[in-house]
Amino acid sequence: MDSSNSTSANLHVAILSSPGMGHLIPVVLLSNRLATHHCVTVTVLRVTTTVSPPESNLLKIPLHPLVNILELPPADISHLVDSSAKIVTQLCLMVRVSLPSIRSAMTNRRPHALFVDLFSTEALPIAAEFNIPNYVYVPSNAWFTALLAYSPILHQQFSEEYVNQTDPIRIPGCKPVRPEDLVDPMLDQKDQQYDEYLKIGENIPSSDGILINSWVDLEPETLQAFAENRSVINILVYPVGPLVRESKPDHRSSELVQWLDRQPDESVVLASFGSGGVLPQKQMTELAWGLELSRQRFVWVVRRPTGGPVDNAFLRVTNGGEGEDSKPDYLPEGFLTRTKDVGFLVSNWAPQAEILSHPAVGGFVSHCGWNSTLESIASGVPLIAWPLYAEQRMNAALLAEEVGVALRPRALATSEVVGREEIEAMVKALMEGEEGGRLREKAKQLKKSGAESLKHGGPSYISMCDLLAKIASINNVIS
Structure with missing residues (x-):
């Protein structure tokens, strides 16, 4: 000592x-x-x-x-x-x-x-x-x-x-x-x-x-x-x-981790909006179509939409597990069937740090809460910045414009619905494009710097x- x-x-x-x-x-x-x-x-x-x-x-x-x-x-x-x-x-x-x-x-x-x-x-x-x-x-x-x-x-x-x-x-x-x-x-x-x-x-x-x-x-x-x-x-x-x-896996036998183990390195995008964020029904529909149209592998932590504010779940967070609400009726008809080979849905909660650190994960659609942001950077994973409430819009601007590890929708997700075409384009750019490669390299540099x-x-x-x-x-x- x-x-x-x-x-x-x-x-x-x-x-x-x-x-x-x-x-x-x-x-x-x-x-x-x-x-x-x-x-x-x-x-x-x-x-x-x-x-x-x-x-x-x-x-x-x-x-x-x-x-x-x-x-x-x-x-x-x-x-x-x-x-x-x-x-x-x-x-x-x-x-x-x-x-x-x-x-x-x-x-x-x-x-x-x-x-x-x-x-x-x-x-x-x-x-x-x-x-x-x-x-x-x-x-x-x-x-x-x-x-x-x-x-x-x-x-x-x-x-x-x-x-x-x-x-x-x-x-x-x-x-x-x-x-x-x-x-x-x-x-x-x-x-x-x-x-x-x-x-x-x-x-x-x-x-x-x-x-x-x-x-x-x-x-x-x-x-x-x-x-x-x-x-x-x-x-x-x-x-x-x-x-x-820490991202040490504590349940390697889980169905989710087994699914990730079968995917190529940096081929999966995680979509998750924190422990307290919810999306309106219309935005959730557009996100589902955007993920499907991108033809990228994805893990999506879904939470049933509500008619209230986007921070509606903040003080009422639950620790839902895999398989709960396994057939959500709020997603587009046929979505689960059409994406069964490329997508994995988790209800309410998922071990986010563990997912982000998995070699198969190469992108993160995030609300930009600071906990989630740091977990992404600590795993060398670039983001699509999708702020919902609190200081998240500032975080998104910081990550996209100053730090250089994120893409951001043209419209504010808090005031307008982000359409499926833009979501499709952002996911493809992050996972396949040159800009996504540059963001990923910067995220990996900051991972090392933070450590x-x-x-x-x-x-x-x-x-x-x-x-x-x-x-x-x-x-x-x-x-």
């Missing part, structure tokens, strides 16, 4: 996670990283909901022995909002009503530092009560972090709705953001979730630093802007990524060591 880890071995940190599998997964990945590579003891304080079972039961990620998940009492916000409340409003209110439980949990065992996730910044002052440092963990990229931290200044600059702007929204030193690519909470300033989002941006500077799930080679210009232009973020930023689920960044002595490893050394110094922890 090196000297930095000998000090870290005496540290205990608490990490607060808001509801939703998309939030719990990166928190657990960070926790396992701290425990496995820095010998830190971690208590995950998990805000739970009244509408779903404890998500830790669905996690499917082995926990390091030094990591413990403490499920807080379910947060009931039914008296505060109605069913029309947007997801950011719900998340922030759930954390707000859970503050007494968070404080109580920390009283039982005082940690050396408190980390909070993106929607839990209202808990930052609790750290001061215990005289410990606090940090915000943004399990996304640096560009999104820049927009979030700069949002209070943008709020003062713009008197009209952002969506009415014709020019890109400028952030000093960073790639401008087109109005149509802005995060969901910024699209309607009259909605409560805009106020909640703004509070997050206002709370961030009160922390002692920000951890982001990115690395230097992925976003060099934005990270340089953080260091050189304090008008965007005036506290230290620690890139600690890419933190992704090097996490190794002992790599930039993300050093960044984490610097952070832990600061925490140890503040707490007078010595080896």
Whole structure:
């Protein structure tokens, strides 16, 4: 054990996670990283909901022995909002009503530092009560972090709705953001979730630093802007990524894996829209026809369409398995028969990291959630960027225009139906075309770069060591 880890071995940190599998997964990945590579003891304080079972039961990620998940009492916000409340409003209110439980949990065992996730910044002052440092963990990229931290200044600059702007929204030193690519909470300033989002941006500077799930080679210009232009973020930023689920196969006998084993290398495209995303019926029909017309092999993780918002499943995610709903009636008539030799359908949930790492997989139609994005890059697989909600439009723009690992539909999938002809053309271009080859090569370069960044002595490893050394110094922890 090196000297930095000998000090870290005496540290205990608490990490607060808001509801939703998309939030719990990166928190657990960070926790396992701290425990496995820095010998830190971690208590995950998990805000739970009244509408779903404890998500830790669905996690499917082995926990390091030094990591413990403490499920807080379910947060009931039914008296505060109605069913029309947007997801950011719900998340922030759930954390707000859970503050007494968070404080109580920390009283039982005082940690050396408190980390909070993106929607839990209202808990930052609790750290001061215990005289410990606090940090915000943004399990996304640096560009999104820049927009979030700069949002209070943008709020003062713009008197009209952002969506009415014709020019890109400028952030000093960073790639401008087109109005149509802005995060969901910024699209309607009259909605409560805009106020909640703004509070997050206002709370961030009160922390002692920000951890982001990115690395230097992925976003060099934005990270340089953080260091050189304090008008965007005036506290230290620690890139600690890419933190992704390990892709070691745990069920080689499954029908899906056996099917993949029979396919040529890099011949299969995976289509999946995350643990919380749903497609409208009309779009699902067009996607089915596009996949069929492309004549490419595919694995499609299907979820029954609903008439609600695209993030409708976010807080009600289930861990469906292969074979469930095996004859979905929402797909075009005859689709299953016509594609039986080239396609494989999985209902609701699939072991995504394992699929992406399989040699047969050469492309990914993705909603561009950051967890999924990093899993794709970590497997060297390029994407078709199909954003649905949250910050996914920004992620898609980043991947297609700056990082260079993705194709993107001409129209926004959130506002228009992407037709079967365009889907067919994109899938063919990704899997067979020269441009797809270039994207695949860049993805493989970043796969190697990300792995090097996490190794002992790599930039993300050093960044984490610097952070832990600061925490140890503040707490007078010595080896």
